[in-house]
Amino acid sequence: MIKMCASKLAAVYSSSPIPSTETPRRSLPGETMNSLRFETIGAKKVAVFDESPGSDDEVAQRLALLKSAEGDEDPFAVCNVATVVERFVEWRRRLPRVEPFYAVKCNDDLTLMSVLASLGAGFDCASKAEIDVVLDNKLTQPERIVYANPCKTRSFVKHAETRGITMMTFDNEEELLKVSKTHANPQMILRIAVSDHTAQCPLNVKFGSEPVNDAPRLLLKAKSVGIKVIGISFHVGSGCNDPSAFREAVCHAKRLFDIGQSLGHPMDLLDIGGGYPGAPGGKVSFAEIAEVVGGAIDEFFPEGSGVRIIAEPGRYFAAAPFSLITNVISTARVPASRITNDPADEDKEGYMYYMNDGVYGSFNCILYDHMHPTGAPLFESFDDEFPELFPTTIWGPTCDGLDQVEVSTKLRRLAVGDWLLYRNMGAYTMAAASTFNGFEKPQVYYFMDNATWKLLSNQLAH
Numbered sequence: 001m002i003k004m005c006a007s008k009l010a011a012v013y014s015s016s017p018i019p020s021t022e023t024p025r026r027s028l029p030g031e032t033m034n035s036l037r038f039e040t041i042g043a044k045k046v047a048v049f050d051e052s053p054g055s056d057d058e059v060a061q062r063l064a065l066l067k068s069a070e071g072d073e074d075p076f077a078v079c080n081v082a083t084v085v086e087r088f089v090e091w092r093r094r095l096p097r098v099e100p101f102y103a104v105k106c107n108d109d110l111t112l113m114s115v116l117a118s119l120g121a122g123f124d125c126a127s128k129a130e131i132d133v134v135l136d137n138k139l140t141q142p143e144r145i146v147y148a149n150p151c152k153t154r155s156f157v158k159h160a161e162t163r164g165i166t167m168m169t170f171d172n173e174e175e176l177l178k179v180s181k182t183h184a185n186p187q188m189i190l191r192i193a194v195s196d197h198t199a200q201c202p203l204n205v206k207f208g209s210e211p212v213n214d215a216p217r218l219l220l221k222a223k224s225v226g227i228k229v230i231g232i233s234f235h236v237g238s239g240c241n242d243p244s245a246f247r248e249a250v251c252h253a254k255r256l257f258d259i260g261q262s263l264g265h266p267m268d269l270l271d272i273g274g275g276y277p278g279a280p281g282g283k284v285s286f287a288e289i290a291e292v293v294g295g296a297i298d299e300f301f302p303e304g305s306g307v308r309i310i311a312e313p314g315r316y317f318a319a320a321p322f323s324l325i326t327n328v329i330s331t332a333r334v335p336a337s338r339i340t341n342d343p344a345d346e347d348k349e350g351y352m353y354y355m356n357d358g359v360y361g362s363f364n365c366i367l368y369d370h371m372h373p374t375g376a377p378l379f380e381s382f383d384d385e386f387p388e389l390f391p392t393t394i395w396g397p398t399c400d401g402l403d404q405v406e407v408s409t410k411l412r413r414l415a416v417g418d419w420l421l422y423r424n425m426g427a428y429t430m431a432a433a434s435t436f437n438g439f440e441k442p443q444v445y446y447f448m449d450n451a452t453w454k455l456l457s458n459q460l461a462h
Contacts, residue, residue: 039453041460042110042137046081046446048453056080057378057421059447060325064378064419073327073417074440075357077425081115081448083321085455088119091313094290097297099310101146103274104130106314107322107431111446113139116317118459124148124274124312125165128156135163142166146271148233148312150175150191150207157182167269169233171209173221180227187230189271190218190256194234194249208234211252216259223263231269232256235312241283243292246272250293254300257307270301274312278319279424286316315427322426324362324442325378328418329397330354339391339408350391353414358396358403360436362429366405369428373405377412378419387412394420398437 036053038045053059060078067076091100101122102113108130113123114137122144125131134145142164150171152160160168161183168183170176171191179186192215193208209215215232222229232253236245253270260267272293277286301307336350337343357363365371375394381387389410396403414420433441 039457041081041446041456042112042114044111044444044446046111046448048448048450050450052449053447056083056323056423059445060323060419060421061378063445064325068417068419073329073356075324075326075355075362075442077322077324077362077430077442077444079109079111079321079426079444079446081111081321081446081456082452084112084115084317085119085452087317087320088116088121090286091316094287095294095311097303097309098272098293099308100313100317101144101148101271101310102317103148103312103314104134105431106427107318107429108133109318109426109430109444110137111444112318112321112426113137114460115456118456121317122146122310124314128153128159131156131160131163131165146189146310146312148189148271152179154178154182161185167230169271170218171207173218176218176222176227177225180225186227188222188227189231189233189269190215190222190229190260191233191235192249192252192256194236194245194252211256215252215256219256219260219263219265223265229260229265229267231267231271231307232260233271233273235273236275243284243289246275246289246293247296250296250300257301268307270297270307270309272297272309272311274314274316276311276313276316278315278317278427319424319427322424322429322444324357324422324425324429326355326357326375326420326422328353328414328416328420329356331414331416336391339393345391348391350393351411351413352393352395353411353420354395354397355405355420356397356439357442358398358405358439360396360398360400360403361433361439362425362442363396363405364432364434365425365428368432371428373422373425374409375406375420375422377414378421381412397439400437 036047036049039048056078063076099122101124102116103124105126117139122140123134124146125134126149134140145165147160147165147168150169157179166185166187167189168186169189169191191208192211194211209218219229234249236249257267276289297309332352334350334352336345336348339350359366363373389412392409392411394406396405430441
């Protein structure tokens with residue numbers, strides 16, 4: 001894969017024309033760009049512009065033009081660091097009492113996590129490796145990590161102890177006893193099963209104790225074996241669609257707090273889990289969820305109650321900053337009926353396009369996260385202001401027929417070498433990508449404006 005050095009990346013933003021194998025283009029907004037420099041965050045170079053770098057799409061367009069000119073067809077991603085900061089600011093504005101502990105499993109990109117750490121986020125880790133990546137890179141202190149996996153490997157529990165991590169979740173008696181034998185000073189958090197059944201990824205089928213009868217029994221068992229329970233956690237499901245599930249869960253938590261305190265447990269932590277949307281356009285907005293959550297915690301755990309409240313957002317921070325750009329590597333004209341499954345379309349044109357990332361790579365989110373990414377040409381058509389749209393199927397690059405990214409969509413005619421843009425691709429994508437069939441993971445290019453850098457630089461220095 002061709003790697004761009006900083007000087008070549010800087011050339012993308014110069015006023016000099018850049019040769020391209022793409023269709024001849026109109027000038028892009030902000031074609032004569034302001035100066036830029038490179039700073040390092042998370043061991044990666046981040047382009048910092050004196051003024052606005054333009055939209056995420058425009059940054060992707062300039063990179064694609066340079067890559068095409070160099071004969072580089074590899075897929076790539078762009079990450080707008082300013083979007084990460086904006087998401088954090090919105091979180092603090094709408095949920096000022098809730099400390100975000102970023103869910104590392106969502107996207108373990110070190111630059112993303114370094115930015116969140118500099119802003120004050122803690123981390124939700126689910127394995128030994130996730131614990132190590134956070135602590136080895138000095139992103140936070142052990143007390144700012146919650147080991148939020150209710151079924152832990154024994155050696156991982158011992159490893160957590162050696163690294164100074166004490167907060168961890170459980171949802172059954174066997175897990176409680178296992179931890180009591182492998183960790184000298186655990187601070188346990190009882191996870192209960194309260195779920196939004198319409199969530200993108202419901203979780204209570206696998207995790208969580210039944211809150212009415214089973215959870216009180218577990219609190220009693222913890223007391224009998226001398227284990228401190230410091231609070232209650234829940235996860236309504238990744239990609240929540242029904243905010244009322246949060247209120248129900250907080251209500252259950254309050255009752256269990258009262259029971260736990262009566263048994264002598266400290267009960268000073270409420271973990272309201274994840275489920276917060278990562279991009280606009282979903283069934284429910286973050287503002288709607290925050291309104292329900294904020295009202296519930298103010299009612300059941302008012303300020304002055306002495307209860308610390310944390311959450312485990314993942315896609316909320318990771319999705320929107322990343323856009324993925326793929327290259328069309330092959331095309332095939334087919335009867336449209338092959339795509340639409342309508343015999344009436346037999347004599348109409350349809351197209352199948354094959355691109356160099358798929359479900360074994362970044363688009364694993366289709367299989368594992370129930371996502372349905374929708375792409376569009378990175379560049380407009382300049383041959384026709386209103387190009388004809390054809391029934392289209394988008395395939396990934398591997399030899400597997402399962403590697404289908406878009407079953408049926410409509411796109412203008414594309415050619416080999418054209419680029420496709422997929423927005424909001426930072427959550428549960430690259431983190432689970434493989435190199436099956438020898439296709440490499442996309443390279444990520446990071447950028448931000450100078451105002452964002454000024455905001456972050458003092459925090460990063462500490």
